[in-house]
Amino acid sequence: MMYKVIDFSKFSSIKIGPKLKVKLITQENFEEEFLIGRATNTLISNTPKNIGILDDKYKFIEIKGNILRVGAKVQNRMLYNFCKRNNIGGFEFLAKLPGSVGGSIKMNAGVKKEEISNNLKAIRTVSGWIEKDALEFGYRKSNIKEPVFEAVFEIKRGYDKNLDEYLLKLRLNQPKEPSLGSVFKNPKGDFAGRLIESVGLKGMKKGGILISPIHANFFVNIGGGSFEDMLYLINLAKKRVFEEFGIRLEEEIVIV
Ligand SMILES: Cc1cc2nc3c(=O)[nH]c(=O)nc-3n(C[C@H](O)[C@H](O)[C@H](O)COP(=O)(O)OP(=O)(O)OC[C@H]3O[C@@H](n4cnc5c(N)ncnc54)[C@H](O)[C@@H]3O)c2cc1C
Numbered sequence: 010m011m012y013k014v015i016d017f018s019k020f021s022s023i024k025i026g027p028k029l030k031v032k033l034i035t036q037e038n039f040e041e042e043f044l045i046g047r048a049t050n051t052l053i054s055n056t057p058k059n060i061g062i063l064d065d066k067y068k069f070i071e072i073k074g075n076i077l078r079v080g081a082k083v084q085n086r087m088l089y090n091f092c093k094r095n096n097i098g099g100f101e102f103l104a105k106l107p108g109s110v111g112g113s114i115k116m117n118a119g120v121k122k123e124e125i126s127n128n129l130k131a132i133r134t135v136s137g138w139i140e141k142d143a144l145e146f147g148y149r150k151s152n153i154k155e156p157v158f159e160a161v162f163e164i165k166r167g168y169d170k171n172l173d174e175y176l177l178k179l180r181l182n183q184p185k186e187p188s189l190g191s192v193f194k195n196p197k198g199d200f201a202g203r204l205i206e207s208v209g210l211k212g213m214k215k216g217g218i219l220i221s222p223i224h225a226n227f228f229v230n231i232g233g234g235s236f237e238d239m240l241y242l243i244n245l246a247k248k249r250v251f252e253e254f255g256i257r258l259e260e261e262i263v264i265v
Pocket of ligand 1: 022043044045046047048049050051063081082105106107108109110111112113114115116117118119120149153155156157158188189190191263
């Protein structure tokens with residue numbers, strides 16, 4: 010069995026987590042491990058159990074006619090660059106969206122109306138190929154429970170430079186420090202960041218984690234931030250927003 014040692018305090022985008030021996034997952038050896046992609050949306054505790062990461066054989070991109078076949082370990086940025094070079098549209102939103110293709114499909118990652126499920130045709134999991142029609146995708150969620158090893162997308166149009174530039178502009182007000190992106194999903198008709206700011210938590214600090222003064226739905230690691238610091242601020246934000254507005258904030262990030 011193949012394993013790899015990963016120091017999650019360096020690997021994860023928020024720079025939190027222990028050094029762990031993780032199993033390199035293939036379709037043949039998967040046994041209910043918790044799969045990590047690039048850990049850009051996952052908060053990893055000090056003692057996570059049974060962690061796996063995809064084997065490198067799931068890092069490929071191929072074009073056949075109007076079909077794009079992509080290994081789930083491919084990083085979003087790699088797919089974005091490939092599509093731009095080959096005049097393929099529909100992936101412009103991946104320019105600054107960190108993470109892997111597999112993690113992004115599971116989370117139905119996206120920016121505004123651009124979501125990874127839009128051009129998706131099918132995924133290959135341990136149970137074999139599953140067509141998109143048999144899957145459910147919603148706002149930053151899907152009903153996918155198994156590892157995704159690869160995916161096929163339909164190429165519907167060419168690369169759109171204007172859309173790319175427009176989506177990049179939306180990122181200008183994002184904090185630059187290590188984070189997991191948005192911590193909470195936006196509740197219907199409102200913004201999690203606005204609610205957290207309204208209860209006075211913007212700029213609040215616990216240990217090495219700061220609720221960003223730029224965007225209150227980004228909790229950033231300003232140095233030495235821990236799993237416990239994150240959890241404390243997540244629970245505090247949920248409690249205060251519920252007390253003040255009766256709204257239950259729901260995590261967008263995954264905690265393991
Ligand atoms: C600065 C910053 C900005 C961000 N901006 C955005 C944004 O604009 N829009 C947005 O949607 N997200 C955003 N994110 C969140 C994150 O980038 C996305 O959710 C990304 O798709 C997660 O990919 P990942 O590989 O890191 O997933 P991980 O965090 O590793 O995993 C996330 C979930 O996917 C599962 N998973 C991972 N790989 C697979 C696989 N191969 N098969 C099945 N399940 C898998 C994991 O088990 C976990 O449940 C941002 C994050 C950061 C740090």
